[in-house]
Amino acid sequence: MSVVTNAREMRYDCPYCKKEKGCCSLFFWAVRLTAEDYQSLVENGWCRCGRMIYFPINEKCCCPQHSMRIDAVKFRENSLQKKINSKIKRLQRGEWRPKIDFSSKTLMPFTSNDSKSKDSSFSLATPSAQSKVIGILGQDKGSQCIAQSNSDEVGIIPVQEAKKVLETKTNALSKEELEFKSAETTLNKLLKKVLSELKFDQIEMPTTFAPSRRRTKKRKNASSNFSNMFSTNAAFIVTSWLKRAKKAGLNDMKRDAKAEKRETQIDDLELKHVAMQITTGLEKGARSYPEIKSTVQFKVAGRGYINAYLPWLKGPVNGPVNKVTQNEKKKAKNVSLNPKMKLCISVKNAHFAEDVFKLYAMYQIKIHKDPIERITKQEFKAFLVDTPIVSSPSPRTWENIWPHNLGSSFRIYHLESSVRPLASPRLVGYALLDVLPSCLYSSYFVWHPEAKKLSLGVVSALEEIAIVKKLAEVEQNPNHLYYIGYYVHKNKQMQYKRQYTPSELYCPHAKKWVPFDEKSIKILEDNPHGPLVDLKQNEIVQKVDSKLDPLNHVMLLYRQSVIPYKNVKEQIDKVKPALRKELEIYAEMVGPKLASRMMYLVT
Numbered sequence: 116m117s118v119v120t121n122a123r124e125m126r127y128d129c130p131y132c133k134k135e136k137g138c139c140s141l142f143f144w145a146v147r148l149t150a151e152d153y154q155s156l157v158e159n160g161w162c163r164c165g166r167m168i169y170f171p172i173n174e175k176c177c178c179p180q181h182s183m184r185i186d187a188v189k190f191r192e193n194s195l196q197k198k199i200n201s202k203i204k205r206l207q208r209g210e211w212r213p214k215i216d217f218s219s220k221t222l223m224p225f226t227s228n229d230s231k232s233k234d235s236s237f238s239l240a241t242p243s244a245q246s247k248v249i250g251i252l253g254q255d256k257g258s259q260c261i262a263q264s265n266s267d268e269v270g271i272i273p274v275q276e277a278k279k280v281l282e283t284k285t286n287a288l289s290k291e292e293l294e295f296k297s298a299e300t301t302l303n304k305l306l307k308k309v310l311s312e313l314k315f316d317q318i319e320m321p322t323t324f325a326p327s328r329r330r331t332k333k334r335k336n337a338s339s340n341f342s343n344m345f346s347t348n349a350a351f352i353v354t355s356w357l358k359r360a361k362k363a364g365l366n367d368m369k370r371d372a373k374a375e376k377r378e379t380q381i382d383d384l385e386l387k388h389v390a391m392q393i394t395t396g397l398e399k400g401a402r403s404y405p406e407i408k409s410t411v412q413f414k415v416a417g418r419g420y421i422n423a424y425l426p427w428l429k430g431p432v433n434g435p436v437n438k439v440t441q442n443e444k445k446k447a448k449n450v451s452l453n454p455k456m457k458l459c460i461s462v463k464n465a466h467f468a469e470d471v472f473k474l475y476a477m478y479q480i481k482i483h484k485d486p487i488e489r490i491t492k493q494e495f496k497a498f499l500v501d502t503p504i505v506s507s508p509s510p511r512t513w514e515n516i517w518p519h520n521l522g523s524s525f526r527i528y529h530l531e532s533s534v535r536p537l538a539s540p541r542l543v544g545y546a547l548l549d550v551l552p553s554c555l556y557s558s559y560f561v562w563h564p565e566a567k568k569l570s571l572g573v574v575s576a577l578e579e580i581a582i583v584k585k586l587a588e589v590e591q592n593p594n595h596l597y598y599i600g601y602y603v604h605k606n607k608q609m610q611y612k613r614q615y616t617p618s619e620l621y622c623p624h625a626k627k628w629v630p631f632d633e634k635s636i637k638i639l640e641d642n643p644h645g646p647l648v649d650l651k652q653n654e655i656v657q658k659v660d661s662k663l664d665p666l667n668h669v670m671l672l673y674r675q676s677v678i679p680y681k682n683v684k685e686q687i688d689k690v691k692p693a694l695r696k697e698l699e700i701y702a703e704m705v706g707p708k709l710a711s712r713m714m715y716l717v718t
Contacts, residue, residue: 122701139175145503309396350390350419
């Protein structure tokens with residue numbers, strides 16, 4: 116049984132354009148709501164903010180809002196959404212690792228000695244210049260601990276375990292790997308010395324030897340994981356630098372485009388001449404480096420590349436291999452890679468936690484530019500944690516798709532790292548979902564500002580649409596819909612919702628859903644406060660309905676008993692004369708069906 120109270124019209128500051136008292140809505144306070152009753156409200160354009168259920172009055176709003184829903188069964192991904200989905204799959208397989216820096220300036224709540232101010236105080240926390248240094252933090256029961264102060268993967272590790280990790284990494288290097296790294300270091304020292312002797316050391320570009328680019332994949336049955344060839348483009352960099360220096364010294368004369376292009380092009384003969392100079396210097400200098408021995412061979416390749424061959428290293432990766440059968444290829448495809456970073460998803464009931472609150476504060480301040488003083492734990496709980504929807508078991512047919520209860524839940528995204536398995540997973544985003552019998556309502560999504568490359572907002576929406584689609588197939592009900600909140604045509608941050616098609620907008624004037632297409636977009640551009648359809652047919656229905664007394668259907672929770680309003684009309688009008696007007700607003704808001712199902716609490 117649903118219990119509501121305090122129905123009225125209210126003005127408040129616009130959350131989109133920040134205009135003072137710019138929005139106006141009908142609202143009532145929900146003490147408790149069943150999932151079925153809230154679904155009926157959602158189907159009629161209502162939404163909730165915590166326990167406050169509201170319906171915008173677009174004629175009185177600076178930024179008109181229209182409830183939006185997506186047909187999950189007919190939904191098809193566009194090219195951008197497919198690209199994002201593919202990117203996440205590559206992340207899960209270990210083929211892509213995003214460069215995410217969690218060590219930048221972040222908003223961290225600080226604890227104050229005064230308990231009264233601990234819910235509303237924040238400060239900017241800046242990482243130190245030596246944030247990557249591992250040092251002693253303190254003692255815990257006699258054992259010292261160390262930790263990495265870089266905030267991306269913070270984890271406190273006992274000293275003994277840390278030593279074991281370091282020893283494991285050192286011992287993991289084989290004799291072949293040590294020889295390979297030693298040869299690479301020696302070649303770069305030699306190259307630096309030769310460039311200095313040729314007076315090319317003033318060039319500020321990277322000119323080092325690197326393993327051959329041919330070593331792209333580890334081949335099966337290869338004798339080594341390393342190539343015995345190193346390559347450098349030092350000659351090309353030196354020649355291009357000399358060309359620019361020569362051009363800077365020319366007279367500033369008017370030249371045609373073709374002549375200017377010829378002057379910037381690098382001459383192959385000049386490039387080969389510089390490469391031969393560097394190669395001769397390398398061959399002479401190699402005699403004074405016993406590490407690379409006298410068997411090293413230098414050779415000038417195409418476009419000025421200089422290759423260094425070290426025959427005493429084991430054979431190259433691209434050496435002869437045995438033929439691989441088709442069955443072995445299929446088996447190789449089925450073997451999953453070991454991902455360095457992995458996105459993990461969990462579902463929990465809407466709850467308060469420090470890390471969840473910190474991420475919300477960071478998101479509101481960095482993305483929505485909210486002032487710090489307005490973000491408090493009390494405001495966060497009232498907005499995202501408190502819910503009037505009664506949690507109830509989901510149908511048995513949902514077990515393999517949604518094994519959780521109906522009601523409000525957090526769908527949480529963590530980023531785990533296999534590089535530092537002892538580090539705690541990083542919370543990068545979470546969605547507040549209202550799971551109802553025939554639909555899923557995405558109320559809000561919070562994501563880490565530094566994890567923008569993951570596009571978690573799109574990922575979350577696509578996954579939730581897929582969940583609704585699977586539920587529709589299981590129950591053979593095509594009316595399973597995905598609600599995505601309100602669409603505000605004036606707001607640029609809402610334009611992303613137009614990418615989800617086919618979709619519908621709720622027209623509050625006609626009290627029905629209309630297709631969200633080019634026609635409705637044109638109407639919103641011309642008159643965003645007006646109706647989205649022609650109202651001629653709807654006016655007739657309103658005249659017929661206006662003859663009925665809306666208060667005949669209202670059920671009251673009065674003096675701990677459920678009773679129709681018409682039975683206690685005279686008694687209540689004497690005690691609370693203002694209640695009738697409040698009930699008239701409420702009955703018009705929810706309609707006769709819901710007014711007879713939900714209980715209106717008289718306080």
